[in-house]
Amino acid sequence: MQRYLKVLRLFWSTAIAAELEYRINFFIATLSSLGNLVGSLFGLFLFYRTGYTFSGWSWEAALVVLGIFTLLRGFSATFLASNLNRIIQHVQEGTLDFILLKPIRSQFWLSTHTLSPWGLPDLVFGSIIIGYAGKRLGVGIDNYLLGVMPLFFSLVILYSLWFVLGATSIWFVKIHNATEVLSGLLEAGRYPITAYPTAYRFFFTFVMPVAFLTTVPAQALLGQSEISWLIGAAILAVALFLVSTWFWRFALRFYTSASS
Numbered sequence: 077m078q079r080y081l082k083v084l085r086l087f088w089s090t091a092i093a094a095e096l097e098y099r100i101n102f103f104i105a106t107l108s109s110l111g112n113l114v115g116s117l118f119g120l121f122l123f124y125r126t127g128y129t130f131s132g133w134s135w136e137a138a139l140v141v142l143g144i145f146t147l148l149r150g151f152s153a154t155f156l157a158s159n160l161n162r163i164i165q166h167v168q169e170g171t172l173d174f175i176l177l178k179p180i181r182s183q184f185w186l187s188t189h190t191l192s193p194w195g196l197p198d199l200v201f202g203s204i205i206i207g208y209a210g211k212r213l214g215v216g217i218d219n220y221l222l223g224v225m226p227l228f229f230s231l232v233i234l235y236s237l238w239f240v241l242g243a244t245s246i247w248f249v250k251i252h253n254a255t256e257v258l259s260g261l262l263e264a265g266r267y268p269i270t271a272y273p274t275a276y277r278f279f280f281t282f283v284m285p286v287a288f289l290t291t292v293p294a295q296a297l298l299g300q301s302e303i304s305w306l307i308g309a310a311i312l313a314v315a316l317f318l319v320s321t322w323f324w325r326f327a328l329r330f331y332t333s334a335s336s
Contacts, residue, residue, distance in 0.1 A: 083180065084188055091158075091190040105194035109150075113201050116142055116266055123271075131270045132300075138268055139209035141294045144227065145266040146202030148289060151231055152259075153195025156238050159187055163242040164251060173333050183324050187239065206297075215297065223297030226306055229313035230289040234262070236316035239324070246327040265290035288312055 095101070120142060124135050133141070163186055166172040175182050210220065241258055245251050261284050269277055269287040280286040288309045295301035 080180075080184065087189050088191055092193060095193055101194060102196075106197040109197035109201060112149075112198075113146060113205075116146070120267070130268050133268045133270060134213075136209040136212045137294070137298055139205055140213075140297060141268050141290050142266055143202045143205035143209060144230075144290045144293050146198050146205060147227075148202075148230065148234060148262075148265070150195040150198025150200075150202060152234065152238075153198060154191050154193065155188075155195075156235060157195075158190050158192040160238050160242040161255065162186070162189075164245040167245045167331070170333075172331065176328070182328075183239070183321060186242075187235070210297070213298065215299075219297055219299050222299070223293050226288075226293040226296045226301070226309050229309040230293055232313040232317055233285055233288055233309075236313075236320040239320045240316075243320070243324050243327045246331050262286060262289065268294070285312060 120138055123130070124138070129135070130138060163172075166175060166186070172182075175185050178185060209215075237258065238255070241251065241255060264272070264276075264280055265286045269280060269291040272280060277287070281288075292301060292305050292309050296306060
């Protein structure tokens with residue numbers, strides 16, 4: 077474990093040093109994140125401006141869901157997109173050979189080799205929204221702590237889905253459109269799951285687990301979550317992570333080395 081932590085520290089320190097050579101990008105990323113946030117708030121405001129509310133969700137409670145969604149978007153931009161989207165490049169250029177030869181798990185290397193600080197504004201904005209809404213709702217520190225675990229599960233679920241999709245590049249090299257489709261589906265998480273018709277709720281819960289990404293952590297933070305949903309989130313996170321690990325090993329059986 078200490079060896080992996082040391083490697084992780086070297087990875088991220090090098091990545092940050094390289095990215096900070098283009099500091100203007102951080103300013104541009106902040107403006108982009110702010111624009112996306114304003115658009116999301118405006119879209120949510122259109123529902124609530126006439127007194128309409130999603131079933132069981134006040135304006136402040138819906139803001140918590142939006143804040144968690146913004147956190148996940150920042151997490152994706154910082155850790156997932158900067159790493160997992162490069163799996164395609166490694167397969168195309170044959171550089172995956174060098175990764176497989178390293179004395180470290182290839183999945184760990186591919187998942188953590190770099191990070192992009194341009195997702196940090198979303199992490200900050202998401203935290204601010206959650207803090208503001210929580211203050212308006214009188215959420216205590218114990219509720220915030222209760223929401224940490226299901227939020228962690230949502231991060232694992234999101235990572236696992238993205239990694240499995242990236243691993244399919246072993247067979248299908250051009251899967252950039254598929255990652256865009258995944259990102260588009262996950263956009264549904266900006267609203268509580270009750271905002272959608274019954275058929276869509278079923279799809280976003282049991283087919284594409286969007287509800288476990290934002291709604292379930294928000295309910296836990298607000299003290300409204302049932303224990304069955306928390307257990308379900310834990311089981312789903314562990315199962316998907318194990319599937320991603322198994323699927324990567326399975327995919328490597330079909331990988332043709334560039335040097336062979």
